[in-house]
Amino acid sequence: MLPPSVPDTVAQLQRFPLEVRDAYRHFRSTGDIDALHIVVLAVVRDYMPRPCEAALTDGMRLIEDLGYDSLAVAETVFFLEDLLQVRIENKELIQLRTVGDLRSFVACKVEQKRPVVA
């Protein structure tokens, strides 16, 4: 596994709300995937180029609905890689089209399962 590309990724979670930081701690101590989903959704919201208050749903498309571009997708994935100590390849990256894709993909990565994406 690569070393993190920033000195202390976990420290960067300080900018997230308390419930997200609590969810991250809970996931790290228990492996609870529901807690992981809270973290992933918060990261998606944090990197959205055009912030919106609407709740994120699995069917939302990253590019068409949330204003993501390829650079924002890369930013999001790199942050998750550092935070969760997983590795996401470019060929996997380009298959991630929706919030649900990303959420389940990260969960699979963390569980060391074969990712299932659309």
Place this chain on the structure above:
Amino acid sequence: MQGGAETTCGCVNAVVFPFPRVVVTGLGLITPIGNDGATVAANLRAGRHGLAPVVLMGNPDLPVKVAGTVKEFSVDSTNWRDWAWPPEYGIPRETLRGLAPHGVYALCAVQQALRDAGLSPEAIAGDDETGLFCASAGSAMLLHSNLAQMHAVRGERGNPMGVVSSIAGTLNFNLAAHFHITGAVCGFVSACASASHALGFAFDAIRLGRLRRVIVVGAEELNAETLLPFLAMRALSGASDPLLASRPFDAGRDGFVGGGGAAVLIIEEAGFAAARGARARAELLGWGQAADGYSVAMSHPEGAGLRLAMRRALEQSGVGPEDVDYVNAHGTSTPVGDRAEALALRAVFTAAGARPRISSTKGLTGHPLSMSGAMEAAFCVLALKEGFMPGNPHLVTPDPACEGLDLPRASVPIAPRVVLNNSSGFGGSNVCHVLRAVPD
């Protein structure tokens, strides 16, 4: 007579046409002496400096004690999420994430200039007549941070926004995308003459009929990564007293003081501006450039390139040395550079029997490097518009090389009609603009 309406070449088929006039219709200023035109003009008139104590790299032992700081902004972090700017400016996240610290200054200055020019962002978006010419050296701070991250993972990945936020084209990339510029976009890199080059070539683009409006931007960030390399060159003042640190043309000067910010001029073809009811602040008559052919960093000892650049600027503008009322000198407060400029000024003006008022406003602002040419051209516009000539308030004992030059300490409450703006950069590039007042 400027323009090409007449020809003496006798060529029957020569195509001649009158050159369009070029006017300045808007200014945007984020500077050490103020973040709007009115404040900057008041401080220029009063001789109030914008230098403040600084500690770079957390090292109080460094012989860099003061700098021309930018107020009301906080862009010291390498993370854009930490940045702050005055609330009257809007920067969406999708733009912010690709900016450098000086890009924040620049974007705010463009918004300010558009307002000053009576233009909405919608008016320039997708307008093929509007171009964007920028001057930036990039962000050494972000470049270092991004490359350090890349080294930490042995090149496996990096900041996806690293290139567009830190290399020398960062202003043109980001501002063109944000404002939806379609006429033309480009960048200029000639060190401390960069923004002057941008303004000069913007003038040419309008003169040649390629564009009818150009937004000219110069910006520079003030941080250790930008400034301390000049300490390694022994080019910075070690003085801690702001009244003594930046004192261009003084016999006791010991180097320049850094500065940061952004300056924007919106220039337009005069008829194009008039048709939309825009108010011209000044007319840009012409410009000239020449090179020293001498040293990578040092000025020619007699200012040969600057002398030729001034003469070319005056010639293109159709004015003589005796017509110039005020010169905004490059004058960075370095021993070699100021002497060279003084000798060049004497060759152009004193030798012709002319004695314009001369000042370097870097005594008040410090030296904001790539941005300085646009900032000082904007100061010239303010001087023409507000009817005064800035002084040299920190000048105590003029260098003997300045003999015969008129270097007023206080600003002069007389309206100049024609002004000259000088800039010089590494590699011996020298650029001068000539501007004149227009009636209200």
